[in-house]
Every structure is written in structure tokens, then in C-alpha cells.
Amino acid sequence: MAESEKKSVPVLEAENLSIVFGGLHAVDDVHFTLHENQIMGLIGPNGAGKTTVFNLLTGVYTPTTGQIKLDGRSILGKKTYQITKMGVARTFQNIRLFKDMSVLDNVRVAMNQKMNYSALAGILGLPSYWREEAAVEEKAMDLLRVFHLEGHAQDRAKNLPYGQQRKLEIARALAGDPKVLLLDEPAAGMNPTETAELMETIELIRSRFHVAILLIEHDMSFVMGICEHLVVLDYGRIIASGTPEEVRTNPKVITAYLGGE
Amino acid sequence: MEFLTQIINGLSQGSIFALVALGYSMVYGITQLINFAHGDIIMVGAYATYVMLILAGTPLWAAILAAVLFCAVVGVVIEQVAYQRLLNKNAPRISLLITAIGVSMLLQNLFQLIFKSDAKSVSNVLPSFPVPIGPLEISSVTLITIATSVVIMILLQLLVKKTRIGKAMRATSEDAGAAKLMGVSSRNTIAFTFAVGSGLAAVGAVLYVGAYPSITPYMGSLLGLKAFVAAVLGGIGSIPGAMIGGLLIGVAESLTKAVGLSQITDAVVFGILILVLLIKPTGLLGKNIKEKV
Amino acid sequence: MTKQKKPGLVPKNKLVSYAVNLVLLVAAYLLFFVLIGSGVINRYTSGIMTTMFINIILTVSLNLVSGFLGQLVLGHAGFMSVGAYTAALFTLYSGLPITIAFPIGIVLAGVVAAVFGVIIGVPALRLRGDYLAIITLGFGEIIRVIILACDFTGGAKGLRGIPTILPQGSDATSLSLAKYSYVFWLAVVTVVVIWAFVRSRHGRAVIAIREDEIAAEASGVHTTYYKLFAFVMAAFFAGVAGSLYAHHIGVLDPSKFNFDYSVEILLMAVLGGLGSITGSIIAAIVLTILPEFLRGFEDYRMLIYAVILIIVMLFKPSGLMGQHEFSLSRLVSRLTAKRAGGAKQGKGE
Numbered sequence: 001m002a003e004s005e006k007k008s009v010p011v012l013e014a015e016n017l018s019i020v021f022g023g024l025h026a027v028d029d030v031h032f033t034l035h036e037n038q039i040m041g042l043i044g045p046n047g048a049g050k051t052t053v054f055n056l057l058t059g060v061y062t063p064t065t066g067q068i069k070l071d072g073r074s075i076l077g078k079k080t081y082q083i084t085k086m087g088v089a090r091t092f093q094n095i096r097l098f099k100d101m102s103v104l105d106n107v108r109v110a111m112n113q114k115m116n117y118s119a120l121a122g123i124l125g126l127p128s129y130w131r132e133e134a135a136v137e138e139k140a141m142d143l144l145r146v147f148h149l150e151g152h153a154q155d156r157a158k159n160l161p162y163g164q165q166r167k168l169e170i171a172r173a174l175a176g177d178p179k180v181l182l183l184d185e186p187a188a189g190m191n192p193t194e195t196a197e198l199m200e201t202i203e204l205i206r207s208r209f210h211v212a213i214l215l216i217e218h219d220m221s222f223v224m225g226i227c228e229h230l231v232v233l234d235y236g237r238i239i240a241s242g243t244p245e246e247v248r249t250n251p252k253v254i255t256a257y258l259g260g261e
Numbered sequence: 262m263e264f265l266t267q268i269i270n271g272l273s274q275g276s277i278f279a280l281v282a283l284g285y286s287m288v289y290g291i292t293q294l295i296n297f298a299h300g301d302i303i304m305v306g307a308y309a310t311y312v313m314l315i316l317a318g319t320p321l322w323a324a325i326l327a328a329v330l331f332c333a334v335v336g337v338v339i340e341q342v343a344y345q346r347l348l349n350k351n352a353p354r355i356s357l358l359i360t361a362i363g364v365s366m367l368l369q370n371l372f373q374l375i376f377k378s379d380a381k382s383v384s385n386v387l388p389s390f391p392v393p394i395g396p397l398e399i400s401s402v403t404l405i406t407i408a409t410s411v412v413i414m415i416l417l418q419l420l421v422k423k424t425r426i427g428k429a430m431r432a433t434s435e436d437a438g439a440a441k442l443m444g445v446s447s448r449n450t451i452a453f454t455f456a457v458g459s460g461l462a463a464v465g466a467v468l469y470v471g472a473y474p475s476i477t478p479y480m481g482s483l484l485g486l487k488a489f490v491a492a493v494l495g496g497i498g499s500i501p502g503a504m505i506g507g508l509l510i511g512v513a514e515s516l517t518k519a520v521g522l523s524q525i526t527d528a529v530v531f532g533i534l535i536l537v538l539l540i541k542p543t544g545l546l547g548k549n550i551k552e553k554v
Numbered sequence: 555m556t557k558q559k560k561p562g563l564v565p566k567n568k569l570v571s572y573a574v575n576l577v578l579l580v581a582a583y584l585l586f587f588v589l590i591g592s593g594v595i596n597r598y599t600s601g602i603m604t605t606m607f608i609n610i611i612l613t614v615s616l617n618l619v620s621g622f623l624g625q626l627v628l629g630h631a632g633f634m635s636v637g638a639y640t641a642a643l644f645t646l647y648s649g650l651p652i653t654i655a656f657p658i659g660i661v662l663a664g665v666v667a668a669v670f671g672v673i674i675g676v677p678a679l680r681l682r683g684d685y686l687a688i689i690t691l692g693f694g695e696i697i698r699v700i701i702l703a704c705d706f707t708g709g710a711k712g713l714r715g716i717p718t719i720l721p722q723g724s725d726a727t728s729l730s731l732a733k734y735s736y737v738f739w740l741a742v743v744t745v746v747v748i749w750a751f752v753r754s755r756h757g758r759a760v761i762a763i764r765e766d767e768i769a770a771e772a773s774g775v776h777t778t779y780y781k782l783f784a785f786v787m788a789a790f791f792a793g794v795a796g797s798l799y800a801h802h803i804g805v806l807d808p809s810k811f812n813f814d815y816s817v818e819i820l821l822m823a824v825l826g827g828l829g830s831i832t833g834s835i836i837a838a839i840v841l842t843i844l845p846e847f848l849r850g851f852e853d854y855r856m857l858i859y860a861v862i863l864i865i866v867m868l869f870k871p872s873g874l875m876g877q878h879e880f881s882l883s884r885l886v887s888r889l890t891a892k893r894a895g896g897a898k899q900g901k902g903e
Contacts, residue, residue, distance in 0.1 A: 079776075084772055100765055105758055109762040112774065123747050125564070343868070347867070355828070360864055363860050363867060367860035370857035482813070486692075
């Protein structure tokens with residue numbers, strides 16, 4: 001049902017994506033289309049190449065063959081920071097925060113891409129500096145409020161409890177107003193209560209920030225509960241794709257998971 | 262002919278660089294640490310040779326043995342006292358590097374206090390006479406240097422490839438975490454690597470003193486830097502790479518001097534380093550390690 | 555927290571603290587000006603003060619790269635020597651009166667050092683951190699060798715006859731005062747510029763790179779650009795420091811700008827706390843003055859430095875100040891808040 005109403009506009013398209021590491025096809029002929037406002041899951045056994053797909057989408061690796069399009073424009077060959085600016089933001093499997101910076105600054109760093117004042121204006125304290133900094137602080141605090149982190153704005157990121165660190169990383173990813181949000185195992189290490197809360201947060205993010213979300217996750221109840229579309233990878237190839245219901249009953253997927261583990 | 266002689270001189274000098282470069286390379290391979298103090302181990306070895314040979318009047322073999330053992334011990338002590346704590350808690354690399362610089366300064370200034378800064382002369386460490394090879398006349402010292410280095414490198418290869426501890430070294434260098442799980446004690450392996458590396462530097466020191474019989478507390482810093490350049494040039498972490506790098510640097514230096522540019526030899530060496538890092542950052546035989554995302 | 559800030563307006567409490575700081579600076583400047591002018595501070599001591607301010611410039615600028623950007627640079631003395639020779643050669647040969655030539659020389663020294671920073675930085679910053687350290691070290695050595703090998707730099711004999719910064723015939727006290735004024739205000743400029751930079755969006759990007767380069771890049775930070783920016787900025791100020799040094803000492807000896815000197819600057823930055831500007835200032839002051847009290851221990855100085863460096867790295871790698879800053883206004887507000895009964899909300903980091 002969710003499928004039909006959101007078919008409309010494709011945001012991120014991957015076509016025949018492949019990358020070879022020393023003869024090994026880490027990702028082999030992967031293709032999918034992420035639509036506006038869609039939540040899509042990328043699942044598969046360990047080592048299936050899921051994070052590698054993220055690294056391809058964000059320009060960390062250059063695909064051996066294939067095409068990646070954001071809003072119909074190719075982002076191939078672009079640097080990571082350029083792709084982020086164009087609207088693809090991500091989180092990392094093992095949280096990568098700016099640990100010794102304040103929670104607020106973590107978010108402000110990601111807003112840098114939207115700011116304009118020059119280095120000279122910053123050094124001299126020109127009006128543009130004060131104006132933009134005030135605006136950004138306000139915007140950053142609003143964003144932190146969404147994640148209930150506003151009370152920790154001045155704390156160092158490394159002092160946050162684990163669950164809040166995950167949230168902060170998502171907040172930071174959203175700070176640049178992305179069109180696509182890539183979440184790499186957002187529920188990893190969370191207990192069932194936290195996972196349930198995270199599901200709500202992700203729903204909230206979609207409705208509030210109008211982003212398409214592609215997420216990697218091992219927690220099946222989480223994936224099945226939140227994703228409208230699933231892509232299943234095994235040994236770098238897509239073995240199934242469709243609604244959670246279709247994927248759940250797909251014999252290939254069952255073998256991959258049961259035979260693979 | 263002159264050209265050929267220069268090449269051979271370069272190979273001799275280069276084999277000393279190679280011996281020292283091996284220490285840098287092995288330690289870096291296992292701990293990701295540029296052991297700045299490694300160059301100063303050469304200096305320690307040279308003074309050890311001086312003390313035994315000149316002050317104590319022991320025979321050469323005893324002096325060499327003493328230098329190697331002493332340096333190995335110093336190397337391990339440095340590792341245990343200065344680096345281990347930082348390595349254990351996964352300190353930032355910048356802290357490790359700064360510590361290594363501190364150790365280097367400490368050794369230099371300590372030896373300056375003990376032996377004063379004027380150069381000590383240690384002549385005739387190695388038997389010196391001209392050896393005719395075809396139309397060339399090569400100094401015996403040059404030949405001994407090359408021969409010794411070749412033998413030591415073969416032994417080192419055997420050590421690393423065939424012995425248990427050698428395998429442990431390679432395993433730790435590939436993946437310290439996994440090696441630990443397989444029951445390899447990384448602490449012992451690291452200590453052993455420092456011992457071997459420092460011992461090699463001591464041999465390098467004896468050979469160096471054989472060719473240039475004047476030692477100062479600061480002799481190790483430039484020598485060490487050049488050996489480090491050699492290690493990077495060959496691909497840091499790679500044993501054959503260190504050898505090739507050492508020889509290349511030695512020959513490059515020798516040829517620079519031969520064309521009358523001896524003043525800028527050091528600039529040439531560092532120029533090569535910069536060039537290599539730009540063209541192939543991993544060095545000639547280095548593996549490409551990309552940080553995991 | 556965001557309260558009623560009007561866009562484009564400097565918050566009032568900031569304005570007040572800026573004003574207080576400015577007043578204190580001018581007062582300090584005038585105090586020492588009078589002390590030097592009246593001869594209470596003799597020429598020898600004022601010479602040490604000059605060195606101290608030069609060291610502040612060097613340490614704070616190195617801290618920008620090594621503390622805030624997190625890249626170890628071992629060739630800071632190399633950039634300093636570029637600036638020193640540039641400025642000295644300019645004042646020697648430009649033919650302009652020294653009162654005009656010197657300020658131009660200072661700027662030129664910074665610019666030429668910055669150009670060298672770009673030449674070294676563009677290739678070197680592509681490499682991983684420890685290689686950058688080695689490259690900057692190698693660069694420092696190359697510069698030294700080239701200076702030694704060239705004729706126009708005076709070679710190994712050094713560059714002599716660098717003009718004093720006042721016209722010939724000026725008395726010693728005026729010269730001391732002029733030197734003091736130059737180094738004082740240039741140190742202030744350096745600190746303020748780097749301080750403001752670090753607090754701007756650009757500075758945050760630089761710090762983010764130190765914290766996690768991959769995450770910074772993924773947050774839209776053009777890491778290569780910002781690394782180069784910080785590196786070149788540091789080179790610029792090292793060059794400025796060099797120009798001051800050249801005209802303070804009057805003679806340039808290429809062996810002065812060796813690896814040991816780079817390490818000494820690094821030591822100051824490390825002891826003060828990598829990532830703390832005020833820490834750098836304190837460390838530069840202490841480590842410039844301390845040797846004067848340890849005259850009898852001159853032989854042990856570097857040995858002691860080495861031991862301190864190792865001990866600090868092992869037991870307090872964050873240095874004196876860590877990444878914290880000493881702030882007068884914060885201190886004052888904390889004290890007043892305490893007196894007012896501690897009803898203060900929010901927390902100073």
C-alpha cells in the first residue's frame with residue numbers, strides 16, 4: 001500500500017552498480033530506486049556488501065561500473081563532501097561523532113555547507129558572521145530539540161550515552177537538509193525499548209524533513225516494521241527485492257539467511 | 262669505471278641504510294609508530310662499539326656482540342617505558358610521534374652529557390685494504406659492508422618466514438586483533454620486534470663506523486632520517502622494500518656526490534622522498550591500506 | 555537558549571568582554587612601554603621579551619595545525635626561516651628607508667612563507683598524518699640545505715648586516731621600544747586572528763577534521779581545502795615570526811632553523827595543550843623565561859625538555875590546558891555568579 005502512493009518521484013537511482021576489490025566482486029550489478037519520502041531497507045547477511053553500497057553512494061569508493069543518480073543527475077566521480085552538499089547524508093555503522101566537540105558544534109559543523117560568510121568575515125567579526133552564526137545556532141537548537149538533545153547542547157559529544165550518540169549522529173546528518181538519508185545500522189546495540197523509540201523517530205524524520213531514507217539493519221522486526229521496500233543482498237548481488245511481505249516469503253532469502261549464518 | 266665505483270660505494274652506504282630502515286619498517290608494520298628514536302639507536306651502537314673497542318680494548322667480535330645486545334636492550338626498554346602505555350590505550354598517533362621525538366632528544370642529549378659533544382674517533386674497526394675486482398679497486402670495508410648486510414637480510418627473511426616468532430610478527434602486522442585471538446601475544450611480539458630492529462641498527466652502526474670512523478651524539482638523527490626515507494621509499498612495513506629503498510637512497514646519494522653536488526645531498530634524499538610519496542604514497546612495494554569506513 | 559537575539563547584532567555581553575580585553579591589552583602594553591622606556595627593564599630583559607612574543611606567534615600558529623587541525627608539523631622552523639630570509643633580504647636590498655621597508659618586509663615574509671606552505675601543503679596534505687610530519691621535516695631540512703648552498707643567503711656564514719628597524723643613529727632605548735611595540739602588537743594580531751578563526755565556521759570545520767576526518771567529509775566539509783587553509787595560515791604567521799626574529803637578532807644563521815628548533819616550538823604547543831591558544835601563550839612565556847633562570851643548567855636544558863615531553867605525553871597528553879581556554883570574562887562572570895548565590899544557568903565549557 002505504501003508502495004503505490006509513493007511511486008511518484010525517484011530521488012536516488014543506482015544502476016548496475018559494481019565494485020571489484022582485488023578480483024572480488026564486493027558489489028555486483030546492484031540496482032535500485034529510492035523514491036521521495038520512501039523508507040527502504042538494505043538487508044543481507046554479514047559481508048554481503050551493504051556498507052560498501054553506502055560507500056559507493058557517498059563517493060568513498062568509486063564504482064568499477066554503473067551509475068548513481070541523484071534527482072536524475074549523475075553523482076559519479078564526485079567527492080564525498082560534494083555528494084553530501086548535493087543532498088546525500090549518512091551515518092556510520094560504528095558511530096563517528098566529533099567526540100571532543102560540543103553536541104551543538106557537531107550539528108553546526110554539518111551546517112557549514114549552507115553557510116556563506118568568508119574566513120575574513122569570521123576573523124574580523126563582520127555583521128555577516130554574527131547574523132549567520134545566530135541563525136545557525138537557532139536552527140541547530142531546533143534540530144536538537146527534535147531529538148530531545150537540547151539540554152545537552154553544550155556537553156561534549158563523547159559524554160552522551162550510546163543511544164543519544166546515535167540520535168546526534170542522525171541529527172548531524174539532517175543538519176545539511178539532505179534529500180536522502182543513509183542510516184547504517186541505526187538500531188545496532190539498542191535494547192527493544194530504544195529500538196521502538198528509534199522507529200518512531202525515523203517516521204518523524206521522514207514526515208518532518210521530507211527525506212527519503214535508505215537504511216541497513218539486521219534487526220528484522222525493525223526492518224519489517226518500518227521499511228516500505230526491501231533490497232536483499234548476498235555476496236554483493238541482489239537476491240530479492242520487494243515489499244517486506246514479498247521478501248519474507250522469498251525462498252532465496254530464507255536460504256541466504258539460514259544457509260549463510 | 263669511476264661511475265661503477267660510485268655505484269658500489271652507494272650500495273655499501275645503502276646497505277647500512279637498509280639495515281636501519283628494516284627497524285623502522287618492522288616496528289611501523291606492527292605498531293603503526295614511526296619510531297623517531299630508531300636513528301639514535303645507531304648512535305648508541307656506535308658508542309657501544311667505541312667503549313668496547315677503544316676504551317675496554319676488547320676484540321672486534323666482542324664489541325659487535327656487545328653493541329648488538331646493548332642496543333637490543335635499549336630498544337626494548339624504550340618500547341616498554343615510553344611506548345607501551347600509549348600503544349595499549351590506543352593513544353592518538355600524534356601523541357606517539359611526539360613521544361618518539363622526545364625519546365630521540367633524550368638519547369642524544371644523554372649521550373652528549375656522558376661523552377661530550379666532540380667527535381670520538383674509532384678508526385680501523387674493520388680491516389681496510391684495497392681489493393682488485395677486475396679493473397676496479399674496491400675497499401675491503403665496502404665489500405664487508407655489502408656482504409654482511411646481504412647475509413643479515415637473508416637471515417632476517419628466514420626468521421620472519423620460517424620461525425614461530427616471525428610468523429607472529431607477520432600475523433600481528435596483518436591484523437593485531439585477529440593475531441591476539443589466535444593466541445599471539447602482541448606484547449611479546451612488539452618487544453621482540455624492537456629488539457631485532459635495534460640489533461640490526463647496531464650492526465649498521467658498526468659497519469657505519471667502519472666506513473666513517475667518527476662518532477658524535479647527533480650522528481644518528483640524519484642517518485636515521487635517511488634510513489626512514491629509505492623505508493618509506495621501499496614501502497613501509499615491507500622488508501624487501503626496506504632493502505631496496507636503502508640501496509636506492511645509498512646509490513642516489515653517492516651519485517649526487519659524484520657529480521659534484523655533495524652540498525645538496527640531503528636535499529636530494531628528501532626530494533626523492535617527497536616525489537615518491539606524491540607518485541606512490543605507499544612506496545615501491547607497500548600495500549595500499551585504506552581506512553575502513 | 556536562543557532568546558531574543560536580533561540578527562546582525564553583536565551580543566552585548568560579548569561587546570563588553572571585548573572592550574575589557576582591549577583595555578587590559580593597552581594597559582599592559584603601556585605598562586611595559588614605560589618600564590622599558592625608563593630603563594627599569596634593561597635591554598637584555600627586553601630582548602628576552604621580544605623573543606618571548608616571537609615564540610608566542612610561533613607556538614600559537616603551530617597550535618592551529620597541530621592542535622586544532624591535528625596534523626603534526628615538524629618543519630615550522632623551516633617556514634620561519636623562509637620568512638626571516640625574505641624579510642632580511644628585502645630590508646637589505648630594497649633601498650627603501652627602514653621604517654617603510656620593515657613593515658613591508660613583515661608582510662612579504664608572511665606571504666612568501668604562505669606560498670611555500672601551499673607548495674608543500676598541496677601534495678603533503680593528501681597523505682596520512684605521520685607522513686605529513688615527515689614531509690614537513692624533510693622540507694625544513696631542504697630549505698636549510700638550500701640556504702646553506704646559496705650565495706645570496708650568505709651560505710654557511712649566515713646573513714649579516716640586517717638593518718635595525720629604526721634609522722641609523724637612533725638610540726638603544728628607542729630601538730628596544732620599537733621592537734617591543736612591533737612584536738607585542740603582532741603577537742596580539744596573531745592570537746586574535748587565530749582565536750577568531752577557530753571560533754568561526756571555518757575553524758569548526760578544521761576541528762571537525764581533527765576529530766574525525768571521514769565524518770567531517772561526510773558532513774560536507776571540504777577536508778582538503780580546510781587542511782590546506784590552516785596549514786598555510788600557520789606558515790604565514792611562522793614567516794611573520796621569522797621576519798621579526800631576523801630584525802631582532804640582526805644576523806641569520808641557517809643552522810638555527812633546524813629540526814631541534816621545530817621541536818622546541820612543538821614542545822611549547824604540546825605543554826600548553828594542543829588545541830588551547832591560551833595554553834600556548836602561557837607555555838611560550840614560561841619556556842622562554844625558564845632557561846634564563848636555569849643558566850647554570852644550560853647543558854641539561856634539552857635533556858630536561860626531552861624528559862618533560864615524554865612524561866607529559868605519557869601521563870597528561872592534553873598538556874597544561876587541554877583544549878580549554880582561559881577566559882577573563884568567564885572567570886569574572888563565574889566569580890560574580892558565585893557571589894550572587896550561584897544562581898547561574900548554563901555552563902561554561
